[in-house]
Amino acid sequence: DAGVTQSPTHLIKTRGQQVTLRCSPKSGHDTVSWYQQALGQGPQFIFQYYEEEERQRGNFPDRFSGHQFPNYSSELNVNALLLGDSALYLCASSLGGSGYTFGSGTRLTVV
Amino acid sequence: DAKTTQPPSMDCAEGRAANLPCNHSTISGNEYVYWYRQIHSQGPQYIIHGLKNNETNEMASLIITEDRKSSTLILPHATLRDTAVYYCIVRVWGGSARQLTFGSGTQLTVLP
Numbered sequence: 195d196a197g198v199t200q201s202p203t204h205l206i207k208t209r210g211q212q213v214t215l216r217c218s219p220k221s222g223h224d225t226v227s228w229y230q231q232a233l234g235q236g237p238q239f240i241f242q243y244y245e246e247e248e249r250q251r252g253n254f255p256d257r258f259s260g261h262q263f264p265n266y267s268s269e270l271n272v273n274a275l276l277l278g279d280s281a282l283y284l285c286a287s288s289l290g291g292s293g294y295t296f297g298s299g300t301r302l303t304v305v
Numbered sequence: 306d307a308k309t310t311q312p313p314s315m316d317c318a319e320g321r322a323a324n325l326p327c328n329h330s331t332i333s334g335n336e337y338v339y340w341y342r343q344i345h346s347q348g349p350q351y352i353i354h355g356l357k358n359n360e361t362n363e364m365a366s367l368i369i370t371e372d373r374k375s376s377t378l379i380l381p382h383a384t385l386r387d388t389a390v391y392y393c394i395v396r397v398w399g400g401s402a403r404q405l406t407f408g409s410g411t412q413l414t415v416l417p
Contacts, residue, residue: 198348227404227405229405229407235409236390236392236407236408236409236410237349237405237407238407239404239405239406242404250404252404284348284349285348286348286349286405292398293351294349294351294405295351296348296349296350297348298346298347298348299347299348
């Protein structure tokens with residue numbers, strides 16, 4: 195049984211560009227959360243999607259947006275990339291609000 | 306969610322028990338204590354959670370003090386593969402509590 199799958203694993207973008215990260219949740223899970231983890235820090239909550247709607251959002255600007263598809267997979271979009279957006283982006287899936295399973299993340303580098 | 310305080314780093318000899326403390330003095334009655342760990346370059350991994358009773362699973366034991374203001378995660382026989390950052394998180398179980406609030410965690414280094 196595959197766990198949470200994220201793609202790509204690594205990505206390099208230039209300042210001002212836009213990026214899309216993808217996440218396939220663990221089988222049986224219906225909720226997807228996204229986290230940003232800067233080097234040396236704990237993961238910070240970006241937002242959570244359930245039933246194709248954003249249910250909760252952390253303290254992140256509108257440049258960060260997302261989407262959830264009918265098959266529960268999700269995308270994280272970041273517009274107008276800044277150097278400070280360089281981080282590990284983690285996707286976590288769950289059934290409702292419990293039992294979180296994390297993917298291995300996408301390492302985004304903005305140059 | 307209640308704030309947690311953990312030491313930034315700890316060392317443990319391989320084969321010995323690793324005891325990781327966490328303070329959560331402002332915990333509410335309906336908040337659980339969760340532990341996750343993050344091995345380098347991987348996503349966080351769930352370890353264990355509890356409300357007020359001590360809990361044990363195949364990975365670890367969780368000891369919560371009677372006043373619930375602190376807890377200890379115990380890895381009974383630490384191995385080199387247990388080297389990771391360990392996060393103590395306090396939150397309400399499921400429902401409307403949708404996010405996990407991570408602190409800086411404890412870097413546990415298991416020494417050969």
